[in-house]
Amino acid sequence: MSIYVSTSSAHVVLERWSIREAGNGQRHFVGFSILDCDGRVSTPIRSFDPVARTGTTASGSTYQLVGRAGHDKDAEYVWSHAAKAWNIETWKDVTQDLVPDWRQGLAVDKPVQDD
8 A cells, every 4th residue: 555645735525523622732634545545544634613524634635524524544554654643642532522413424425417
């Protein structure tokens, strides 16, 4: 599995996602990108709307969290490497605190087709 840094702003759609809070208070989205088909970890979250499940990160990327919260082995792999690179020694999963309905799936917006 490759570990890479996104260099441009992007729209990222995550499934099997969670929100992690590092010991320094910074929070990160962790999940499986359905567009890239790969595990993904965000830079620190700057804003987050728990109802719409959308957020913006320090890099300028926008994230959309779809489906139920959960864990993905690819995302966990990326998180473990990102945590080491960013010197994150302690962290906690704050998904339940920030998204009260985290067990409920949120569908991906699909374009309407004209017949």
